[in-house]
Amino acid sequence: MFTTMNLPLHASLPLSSRSWCCYASLSVPQPQAEPQLLNGNPPARPLDRKEIRLGLPSKGRMSADTLELLKVNPRQYVAEIPQLSNLEVWFQRPKDIVRKLLSGDLDLGIVGLDTVSEHGQCNEDLIIVHEALEYGDCRLSLAIPQYGIFENVNSVEELAKMPQWTEDKPLRVATGFSYLGPKFMKESGLKHVTFSTADGALEAAPAMGIADAILDLVSSGTTLRENNLKEIKGGVVLESQAVLIASRKSMIQRKGVLETTHEMLERLEAHLRAIGQFTVTANMRGSSAEEVAERILSQPSLAGLQGPTVSPVFCKRDGKVTSDYYAIVICVPKKALYKSIQQLRAIGGSGVLISPLTYIFDEETPRWRQLLSKLGL
Ligand SMILES: Nc1ncnc2c1ncn2[C@@H]1O[C@H](COP(=O)(O)OP(=O)(O)OP(=O)(O)O)[C@@H](O)[C@H]1O
Numbered sequence: 001m002f003t004t005m006n007l008p009l010h011a012s013l014p015l016s017s018r019s020w021c022c023y024a025s026l027s028v029p030q031p032q033a034e035p036q037l038l039n040g041n042p043p044a045r046p047l048d049r050k051e052i053r054l055g056l057p058s059k060g061r062m063s064a065d066t067l068e069l070l071k072v073n074p075r076q077y078v079a080e081i082p083q084l085s086n087l088e089v090w091f092q093r094p095k096d097i098v099r100k101l102l103s104g105d106l107d108l109g110i111v112g113l114d115t116v117s118e119h120g121q122c123n124e125d126l127i128i129v130h131e132a133l134e135y136g137d138c139r140l141s142l143a144i145p146q147y148g149i150f151e152n153v154n155s156v157e158e159l160a161k162m163p164q165w166t167e168d169k170p171l172r173v174a175t176g177f178s179y180l181g182p183k184f185m186k187e188s189g190l191k192h193v194t195f196s197t198a199d200g201a202l203e204a205a206p207a208m209g210i211a212d213a214i215l216d217l218v219s220s221g222t223t224l225r226e227n228n229l230k231e232i233k234g235g236v237v238l239e240s241q242a243v244l245i246a247s248r249k250s251m252i253q254r255k256g257v258l259e260t261t262h263e264m265l266e267r268l269e270a271h272l273r274a275i276g277q278f279t280v281t282a283n284m285r286g287s288s289a290e291e292v293a294e295r296i297l298s299q300p301s302l303a304g305l306q307g308p309t310v311s312p313v314f315c316k317r318d319g320k321v322t323s324d325y326y327a328i329v330i331c332v333p334k335k336a337l338y339k340s341i342q343q344l345r346a347i348g349g350s351g352v353l354i355s356p357l358t359y360i361f362d363e364e365t366p367r368w369r370q371l372l373s374k375l376g377l
């Protein structure tokens with residue numbers, strides 16, 4: 001399902017964050033009737049649908065990185081993947097992805113862990129298949145003003161001990177996380193708390209006098225700083241990043257969902273493993289493959305994933321086939337690239353070629369075993 005491996009998701013429609021659905025099985029663009037809207041949602045399909053549905057964030061923070069990870073270009077038709085030919089991609093708001101997984105209208109989805117935890121509310125039907133897709137990093141964190149009565153308050157414990165909060169005058173927290181917020185406060189021993197919900201610009205609530213604290217997502221911390229707010233010790237409710245989720249019911253009951261989940265998991269893992277690495281090939285003069293390998297392994301940055309591949313380069317000299325040169329292939333972490341080139345040169349490497357890696361398939365992923373065991377299979 002990744003164009004980087006020439007196995008991109010295939011769609012019959014131009015993928016745009018405004019189109020709802022891309023069918024993964026048709027190769028020729030089809031004229032589509034305008035979808036009808038029911039309360040802002042496309043009409044439900046019959047329950048006995050055959051297609052497998054993957055929900056991806058339609059807009060916002062997660063959208064671009066998800067499209068990048070899956071190599072779905074919103075302005076492009078994507079090619080067919082025979083293996084995932086029964087997969088439809090639906091663009092939805094993150095919280096709607098979770099809701100539609102629970103209602104059975106989606107089978108798989110990618111969202112932030114914060115969204116699954118808030119809107120999934122520990123529902124047993126939601127299974128996290130891959131918990132670390134390495135983007136969308138943020139934390140759900142409690143923040144209070146840097147000024148006034150909060151100036152010397154630096155932890156949840158100190159906040160809880162403030163005499164200001166009583167039954168009649170509780171701590172007012174503005175948040176969009178109305179499930180996780182109260183749960184966290186209860187667990188943290190903060191007794192006198194009320195919550196107000198808001199959808200955006202939460203950071204302004206304390207300065208406006210609408211709330212005393214906020215509970216919101218933080219990544220760089222810039223928004224908090226700009227609004228004279230601070231995080232406090234013990235105030236992180238959840239560390240979040242993008243995750244692949246699936247419906248237990250779908251995986252067990254719907255034909256092909258478990259296989260598709262397995263394949264997505266394999267590809268995602270292999271891709272995530274690969275994006276940090278380069279393939280390095282070089283030529284090296286030597287008397288034997290073993291002697292060349294020994295020279296390479298004497299360098300700390302040239303060990304590769306499982307040691308170097310060393311192959312003789314044959315040429316004909318005076319009518320005889322000889323191999324004075326060897327071609328070597330290693331994988332090198334992107335961060336160590338320049339150091340590796342220096343080390344290669346130091347041991348006589350020349351003609352160094354660097355190529356990006358798309359996938360590294362290792363042994364069967366432990367996440368697959370974990371998934372099967374969660375499903376009781
Ligand atoms: N500052 C941030 N840095 C990194 N990731 C973030 C940040 N804020 C949010 N995210 C991640 O991106 C996800 C989507 O956030 P985004 O703001 O795009 O949507 P949203 O506010 O939930 O959308 P909507 O209001 O339409 O429901 C969040 O659930 C979280 O996982």
Ligand SMILES: O=P(O)(O)OC[C@H]1O[C@H](OP(=O)(O)OP(=O)(O)O)[C@H](O)[C@@H]1O
Binds near residue numbers: 201220224
């Ligand atoms: O720590 P920072 O890097 O400053 O990021 C934090 C901000 O990012 C999120 O909002 P977003 O920009 O997604 O806008 P939204 O309120 O429209 O969702 C979050 O609600 C904060 O406002």
Ligand SMILES: [Mg+2]
Binds near residue numbers: 061
């Ligand atoms: Mg946001």
